[in-house]
Amino acid sequence: xxxxxxxxxxxxxDDRLPIFTMMKHSAIDYPTPKNLNYWWNFGSLAGLMLxxxxxxxxxxxxxxxxxxxxxxxxxxxxxxxxxxxxxxxYLHANGASMFFILVYIHxxxxxxxxxxxxxxxxxxxxxxxxxxxxxxxxFLGYVLPWGQMSFWxxxxxxxxxxxxxxxxxxxxxxxxxxxxxDNPTLNRFFPLHFVLPFVILGVVVVHVWxxxxxxxxxxxGIDMKTPxxxxxxxxxxxxxxxxxxxxxxxxxxxxxFWAPNxxxxxxxxxxxxxxxxPPHIVPEWYYLPFYAILRSVPDxxxxxxxxxxxxxxxxxxxxxDTSKVRxxxxxxxxxxxxxxxxxxxxxxxxxxxxxxxxxxLLVGQICTVWYFLHLLVLxxxxxxxxxxxxxxxxxxxxxxxxxxxxx
Amino acid sequence: xxxxxxxxTAIAAAATLAVATPALANSGATxxxxxxxxxxxxxxxxxxxxxxxxxxxYKEICATCHxxxxxxxxxxxxxxxxxxxVKALAAANEVQDGFDDTGAPKMRAGLPxxxxxxxxxxxxxxxxxxxxxxxxxxxxxxxxRKSGPDYVYTLLTSYEDPMPEDxxxxxxxNYNPAFPGHQIAMPQMIFDEGVTFADGxxxxxxxxxxxxxxxxxxxxxxxxxxxxxxxxxxxIFLAVMTALFYALxxxxxxxxxx
Numbered sequence: 001x002x003x004x005x006x007x008x009x010x011x012x013x014d015d016r017l018p019i020f021t022m023m024k025h026s027a028i029d030y031p032t033p034k035n036l037n038y039w040w041n042f043g044s045l046a047g048l049m050l051x052x053x054x055x056x057x058x059x060x061x062x063x064x065x066x067x068x069x070x071x072x073x074x075x076x077x078x079x080x081x082x083x084x085x086x087x088x089x090y091l092h093a094n095g096a097s098m099f100f101i102l103v104y105i106h107x108x109x110x111x112x113x114x115x116x117x118x119x120x121x122x123x124x125x126x127x128x129x130x131x132x133x134x135x136x137x138x139f140l141g142y143v144l145p146w147g148q149m150s151f152w153x154x155x156x157x158x159x160x161x162x163x164x165x166x167x168x169x170x171x172x173x174x175x176x177x178x179x180x181x182d183n184p185t186l187n188r189f190f191p192l193h194f195v196l197p198f199v200i201l202g203v204v205v206v207h208v209w210x211x212x213x214x215x216x217x218x219x220x221g222i223d224m225k226t227p228x229x230x231x232x233x234x235x236x237x238x239x240x241x242x243x244x245x246x247x248x249x250x251x252x253x254x255x256x257f258w259a260p261n262x263x264x265x266x267x268x269x270x271x272x273x274x275x276x277x278p279p280h281i282v283p284e285w286y287y288l289p290f291y292a293i294l295r296s297v298p299d300x301x302x303x304x305x306x307x308x309x310x311x312x313x314x315x316x317x318x319x320x321d322t323s324k325v326r327x328x329x330x331x332x333x334x335x336x337x338x339x340x341x342x343x344x345x346x347x348x349x350x351x352x353x354x355x356x357x358x359x360x361l362l363v364g365q366i367c368t369v370w371y372f373l374h375l376l377v378l379x380x381x382x383x384x385x386x387x388x389x390x391x392x393x394x395x396x397x398x399x400x401x402x403x404x405x406x407x
Numbered sequence: 408x409x410x411x412x413x414x415x416t417a418i419a420a421a422a423t424l425a426v427a428t429p430a431l432a433n434s435g436a437t438x439x440x441x442x443x444x445x446x447x448x449x450x451x452x453x454x455x456x457x458x459x460x461x462x463x464x465y466k467e468i469c470a471t472c473h474x475x476x477x478x479x480x481x482x483x484x485x486x487x488x489x490x491x492x493v494k495a496l497a498a499a500n501e502v503q504d505g506f507d508d509t510g511a512p513k514m515r516a517g518l519p520x521x522x523x524x525x526x527x528x529x530x531x532x533x534x535x536x537x538x539x540x541x542x543x544x545x546x547x548x549x550x551x552r553k554s555g556p557d558y559v560y561t562l563l564t565s566y567e568d569p570m571p572e573d574x575x576x577x578x579x580x581n582y583n584p585a586f587p588g589h590q591i592a593m594p595q596m597i598f599d600e601g602v603t604f605a606d607g608x609x610x611x612x613x614x615x616x617x618x619x620x621x622x623x624x625x626x627x628x629x630x631x632x633x634x635x636x637x638x639x640x641x642x643i644f645l646a647v648m649t650a651l652f653y654a655l656x657x658x659x660x661x662x663x664x665x
Contacts, residue, residue, distance in 0.1 A: 034665050076477050076547075079630070086630040087637075231663060239656045246649030250642065257638025258449060261550065269551035269627075279587075396664075 004028075026212050031230035032237055033218035035395050039113075040216065041244035042106040047204060048245060049099045054197050056092040060085075064144065066190035068183045071146035072271040090260040096138055097263040098252045100286035103131060112338055114326030115217040121318040123214060126207040128314055133200045135287065140193035142284055146186065147268030152281045154181045154189075160294070163304040180274070221327030222391055229395035280355065288352030289345050293371065295356040296364040306368070313375055320375060322383030330389040334382045341374050438568075438584045439554060440561040442617070446624060449639070452632050453625055458486040460604050461622025464615055468596050469545060472537060474525035477546035478626050481519035486625060493519050500524040538579050540592035549620070549627040556620050561585040563616045566595035 004024035005011065014020045063082050065074040078085035107127070110116055116124035143154045158175045162168040177184030215224060224230050231237075255262055263285060267278045283291050290307050297303035313320075328335040344367050351364040445454045462483065465475070480497040484490060497517035502524075507513045517524065526542075527533035534541050549555035562585040570582040580590040597612050597619075604610055608618075625631070 034663065073477075080477065080482075086634065090634075235659050236663070239652065239659050243649065243652040243656045246645060246652050250645045250649065253638065253641055253645070257634055257641065260634070266551050266553050266555065269547045 026208075027238075028232060028234040030212060030233040031224065032216055032233050033224055033229060033395055034231045034236075035218050035220060036216065036237070036240075037219050038240075038244065039105070039109040039219075041241060041248075042102050042109060044241045045244060045248050046099065046102040046106055048248075049095060049102055050197065050200060050204065053092065053095050053099060054201070056088050056095065057194070057197065059088050060092055061190075061194060064190070066144070066186050068146060068186055068272070071144065071186060075145045087256070090256045094252065094255045094260060094263060096141065097255075097285070098248075099134065100138070102248075103134065104286075107131065108342060110217075111341070112328045112335075113217055113219055114221050114321070114323075114328070116318050117321060117326050118318065119214045120210075120217060123207065123210040124318060125315060126203055126210055128311070130200055130203050130207060132311065133196055133203065137193060137196040137200065138284060138286065140189045140196070143186065143189050144193060145268060146272045148270045148272055148276070148278050149265045149268040149281070151181060151272035151274065152278055153283055154185065156281055157283065158185075160304050160307075163301040165301070217326065218395060219327060219329060220392060220395060221325065221329070222395060225394050226396065282353055285349070285353070288350075289348035290352075292348040292352035292364045293368045295352075296361065296368040306372075310371060313372070317375065317379070320379045322380045323386065323388065325388040325391065330391055331382075331386055332389060333386045334379075337374060337378055337382060341371075344370050344374070437587055437589070438561055438565055439557055440564070441554075441557050442560055444556055444621070444624070446621075446631055449635070451635065453486075454621065455487045456606060456608075457618050457621045458625050459488065460602075460606070460608055460618040461620070461625070462486065462488075463604065464597075464602050464619040465545070465622055467602055469619065470523070470526060472526055472533070472542040472593075473545045474527070474542075475523040475546050475626060476525065476544050478523050479520060480517070480523065482629065485629065486622075490519075497521055538592065542593065545623055545626065547627050549624045551627075555627070556624050558585070559623060560616055560620045562591075563597055563619075564613060 004014070004020050010020055060078060063074065063078045063085065065071055075089070078089055080086075082088070110124065110127070139153075139157060143150045158172055158181065161171040161175065164171065173179060175185070176182070177188055218224075265282065282288075290310055293310050294303040294307040297306055323331060323334065325331055328338050348364065348367045348371065351360055351367065354360045356364065444451070445457065446452060465473075480493050483493050483496070488496075497519050500517045501514045502517050502521055503512045504515050505513050527536060530541060548559060552558045562583060565583050565585040566581065568582070568584050570576065574582065574589070576582055576590055580592060581594050582589060583591045597615050599612050600610050601612065602610055602615050608614065628634075
């Protein structure tokens with residue numbers, strides 16, 4: 001391996017630790033399909049969001065006090081007396097929602113273009129692990145301001161674990177560090193919320209490692225075959241990602257500056273009070289589809305198992321999908337079912353925010369059945385029955401043809 | 408499992424009690440009036456004169472029962488009070504600060520760094536003076552309710568609405584269709600000419616209420632003016648930067664067939 005520069009210092013370092021070679025290999029030369037569309041921007045955007053969350057979170061942690069009698073006021077001190085503390089907190093609070101929006105789009109892109117299929121199963125698993133860690137981190141973070149929704153959200157969510165037979169109650173006591181959500185709970189949630197993002201960061205590194213080993217999927221879902229099919233990551237995708245980052249920052253900061261509490265619940269500006277239950281306890285929006293699945297089952301243990309199952313089942317999706325074709329572009333039937341699956345998830349999210357009764361409950365149950373029907377039955381069956389459209393010979397052939405037509 | 412069910416039942420029961428019990432016969436939705444506020448929209452900013460009038464309303468009316476624990480006297484300089492005024496306001500009340508050499512609580516005159524003087528020393532005292540009800544701290548009120556400013560405005564101006572004949576009003580409560588359950592422990596406090604403003608601004612009860620709602624919004628979001636001002640600059644910067652990135656992207660990608 002030769003050093004990527006004639007600079008003597010760079011050469012000296014690179015001969016002892018090939019860090020420059022590695023960077024050149026994986027961030028500059030890295031061969032990327034030339035036909036990626038803008039849906040492929042969301043992975044790097046999510047990575048950027050993780051960095052923003054860790055940085056804003058670090059400075060917030062310097063001013064936050066994890067004690068039930070001081071947490072709420074310490075957050076308000078950040079908002080009022082810490083220099084640009086309001087900016088840090090609004091960046092962090094809205095950043096959590098943005099992170100989930102980006103990751104949901106990233107996941108759906110994977111579903112639509114079949115990015116979970118061989119040889120990318122491990123890449124897909126690592127992504128799901130990141131997603132699960134994000135759910136845990138988001139929940140822990142929402143508890144920290146110690147407002148009414150923090151407290152009651154923590155009470156409801158931790159109580160889910162009590163549904164498990166025999167060990168359930170013990171798990172809950174262990175999570176709480178006592179017999180109710182109280183100071184020991186807050187005290188352990190804070191360090192956990194601080195450390196989990198670094199675990200996420202670690203898994204992201206492995207996720208990217210796996211990606212660079214199997215290379216990016218692309219909208220056609222076919223492998224790169226010839227050098228004409230790929231382009232170096234830099235400058236083509238660095239500039240495309242930067243453009244995406246610009247657009248995303250405008251979207252994100254519009255909330256931070258003009259609607260900073262859009263994703264929040266007013267009740268969380270009331271200090272936590274164990275004696276007063278809010279009339280309507282709702283989790284953060286990004287859990288709502290799963291909350292709807294939980295509540296659609298009359299039996300609590302069944303609900304909890306189904307809710308966790310809804311995510312765990314995605315781990316075996318690469319084997320549930322029996323079609324050899326990756327991209328929905330060439331799957332005339334499954335394409336529409338994938339879009340319907342997305343619509344179904346939106347409906348579940350809406351139901352999750354409504355009181356679980358009457359029509360809402362029924363619609364939630366139908367959507368829950370559809371969620372599992374889609375993954376467990378329709379996905380394998382359509383894979384067998386569907387006749388996919390003919391695949392192009394290579395990535396560059398349709399690209400070249402298209403540009404030829406345009407001329 | 409059982410405790411889970413118990414918890415959900417308890418939550419549902421508490422929710423029903425909190426929302427439904429006082430209403431009983433009245434299942435109607437709460438009233439909400441939408442007003443135009445100076446700080447709304449992309450370019451919205453506070454009207455400092457209105458904030459000062461609102462502070463006067465808070466001081467003369469609300470502060471008899473409601474605390475404002477997150478606001479300090481020095482913050483009032485941000486809405487245009489002079490340093491001398493702030494010092495004088497703070498010094499009007501004594502605060503306990505440590506103990507003297509014999510161990511007795513030491514009192515001193517208030518300083519600009521102290522929080523606004525609370526009407527009651529603690530929750531028990533507040534409840535005892537208000538027939539068992541606790542007047543909530545108002546610092547974050549506008550953020551702690553859905554459509555905060557409109558909600559507070561509607562609440563304060565709906566006391567004179569006619570009460571339905573079949574409405575069962577509990578002892579010591581007041582009818583108010585803007586409050587969940589339609590009855591509230593707080594009586595009507597704002598009346599026409601209830602406050603006289605030094606700047607001669609109109610003082611019908613609607614004007615007084617709008618002024619105090621503006622003040623409450625400032626106590627809840629004191630950073631709003633800075634935030635929106637910074638937002639405009641950041642957006643202009645980002646728009647230019649993104650446009651340049653786009654131009655560069657087109658230029659770089661024109662080197663290849665795609």
